[in-house]
Amino acid sequence: MENTERTYRQKTPKSAKIFARSQKLHVNGVHHNIRFFEPYPFVTRAASGKFLIDVDSNKYVDYWMGHWSLILGHAAAGVYESVREQLKQGWMYGTVNEQTMELSEKIASAVPVAEKIRYVTSGTEATMYAVRLARAVTGRKIVAKIDGGWHGYTSDLLKTVNWPFSKSESRGLTDERHIISLPYNDVEGSIEILKKARKDLAAVIIEPMLGGGGCIPARKDYLKAVQEYAKDNGAIFVLDEIVTGFRFRHGCMYATMGLDPDIVTLGKIVGGGFPIGVICAKDEIFKYADTKKFPKEGRAYIGGGTFSANPMSMTAGSRTLEILKRKKSIYSKLESLGRKTRNALTKVFDGKVVVTGTGSLFMTHFVADGTAQVQSAADAARCDTHLLQQFHFEMIAKDGIFFLPGKLGAFSDAHTDDDVKSLTASAEKFRQSL
Ligand SMILES: Cc1ncc(COP(=O)(O)O)c(C=O)c1O
Incomplete structure (x- = not known):
C-alpha cells in the first residue's frame, strides 16, 4: 500500500x-x-x-x-450538441419553457405513475417532497425507510444509512423520531416493524435496488409484500428510482416487478448529467399540491427552487432519453x-x-x-x-x-x-x- x-x-x-x-x-x-x-x-x-x-x-x-x-x-455526442444549442438560447429562464414539456412527455410515456410531474434540482429534494406529499395526503407522520437506504441528505431521511443503523447520522436532524427503519429483503422483520407504526404510517420509501447501501437488488416478493402492507393500511408507497430509473430499461425498474407505486422519484440519468430531481405521482396524490384546486389547509407545498425545470437540465435530459429510446x-x-x-x-x-x-x-x-x-x-x-x-x-x-x-x-x-x-x-x- x-x-x-x-x-x-x-x-x-x-x-x-x-x-x-x-x-x-x-x-x-x-x-x-x-x-x-x-x-x-x-x-x-x-x-x-x-x-x-x-x-x-x-x-x-x-x-x-x-x-x-x-x-x-x-x-456524449448528441447531448453535447443539444446543450450547446441551448446555451446560445440562454441557460436560465426562471419561467415556463417548452424544453420541460419535451422531457415530461418522454418520462410520462415511459413511467405510468407519472400522471403529474414536478422538477427540482437534486434527488434529495425529490425525496424530501415525496415524503412531504405522503404526509399531506395521509395526515400522518411516520415514514418507513430501509436500513442502509440512501435518499440524499434531507433532514427527514438521513437516518439508518450506515451500520449499525441505529446511531444518528448527523447532528441537527429535525425529525428522527418519525422515521422508522426496516431490514431489507426481510418480509417478516419488516412487516413486524410496520405493524407497530400502522396507525400513523404515512409512507414507505424504498429503492428497488439498494444503491449506496451496497448495489443489492430487492427481491420482488419483498417489495410486493411491503407495498401491499402500505396500501392496505392507508400509507403511500414511494419507490426511489433515482439510481434505477432508465438505468436498466427505458423506464423504471418497478414495471418489471409488477409493482404499483403511488410516487416515484427520479434523478441522475433523466437530467443527462445536469442537476435534476423528479417527483412523479398519480393525479390523486399530486392534487394535494395543486395551488389552484386544493384548499390551503391540508395542501402540500411542493414547488420551489430557483433552478427547477431550468432549460439546460431539461434539454440534456430530454436528449438523453431520446437517444436511449432510439438506440x-x-x-x-x-x-x-x-x-x-x-x-x-x-x-x-x-x-x-x-x-x-x-x-x-x-x-x-x-x-x-x-x-x-x-x-x-x-x-x-x-x-x-x-x-x-x-x-x-x-x-x-x-x-x-x-x-x-x-x-x-x-x-x-x-x-x-x-x-x-x-x-x-x-x-x-x-x-x-x-
Ligand atoms: C437512491 C438515491 N436517492 C436519492 C439520492 C440523492 O440524490 P442527489 O445526490 O441528486 O441529491 C441518491 C444519490 O445518490 C440516491 O442514490
Whole structure:
C-alpha cells in the first residue's frame, strides 16, 4: 500500500497542490463527503467518453460516471450538441419553457405513475417532497425507510444509512423520531416493524435496488409484500428510482416487478448529467399540491427552487432519453458488460468476493468466506470494505481505472468489452498481491 501511495503521489503532484488549496477553502476539501479519499483525491480537469482526465494529464477509465448519472458517457455526442444549442438560447429562464414539456412527455410515456410531474434540482429534494406529499395526503407522520437506504441528505431521511443503523447520522436532524427503519429483503422483520407504526404510517420509501447501501437488488416478493402492507393500511408507497430509473430499461425498474407505486422519484440519468430531481405521482396524490384546486389547509407545498425545470437540465435530459429510446441495443450492451464483469470478478477472486448488482451496475464485496450472502446493507457492512477501497485505490494509482474507492461501478455506453478485460487483469494482479 505504501508503494501504491508513492506511485499515486508521484503521478498527481498538481492535484496534491490544488487539493491543499481546496482544504483551506472547503470543509475537508470536498462538497460531497464521499468524494474524499486518502491521501487526497485527484483533481479532474476534463472528461470525455469513458475517461476522466486529471490536472496532471492522467487518464482514468471512469466507473463512477458522475455519481452514475452519465449512462451515455461523458460529454456524449448528441447531448453535447443539444446543450450547446441551448446555451446560445440562454441557460436560465426562471419561467415556463417548452424544453420541460419535451422531457415530461418522454418520462410520462415511459413511467405510468407519472400522471403529474414536478422538477427540482437534486434527488434529495425529490425525496424530501415525496415524503412531504405522503404526509399531506395521509395526515400522518411516520415514514418507513430501509436500513442502509440512501435518499440524499434531507433532514427527514438521513437516518439508518450506515451500520449499525441505529446511531444518528448527523447532528441537527429535525425529525428522527418519525422515521422508522426496516431490514431489507426481510418480509417478516419488516412487516413486524410496520405493524407497530400502522396507525400513523404515512409512507414507505424504498429503492428497488439498494444503491449506496451496497448495489443489492430487492427481491420482488419483498417489495410486493411491503407495498401491499402500505396500501392496505392507508400509507403511500414511494419507490426511489433515482439510481434505477432508465438505468436498466427505458423506464423504471418497478414495471418489471409488477409493482404499483403511488410516487416515484427520479434523478441522475433523466437530467443527462445536469442537476435534476423528479417527483412523479398519480393525479390523486399530486392534487394535494395543486395551488389552484386544493384548499390551503391540508395542501402540500411542493414547488420551489430557483433552478427547477431550468432549460439546460431539461434539454440534456430530454436528449438523453431520446437517444436511449432510439438506440435499442444499448441496454443489452450494458447488461452484457455488467454480467461479464460480475462473472469475471467472481472467478478471479475465487470465493473471496460476492459481486452484487444487476445490468450495468456492480459491486465487489470481499467476504470472509465464499458461502456468505449479500442481500442487505447489514450483510454488505460485514464485508471487508477496507480491502475494497484498497483494490480501488490500487487501480487508480497503477492502472488508470477509477472507481470512487469503496463504491459500486457503472458501465456507460462509452465502455466496451476491452474495459472488462482490463478490469479483470487489474483484479487478477490485485488478487495475486493478497
Ligand atoms: C437512491 C438515491 N436517492 C436519492 C439520492 C440523492 O440524490 P442527489 O445526490 O441528486 O441529491 C441518491 C444519490 O445518490 C440516491 O442514490
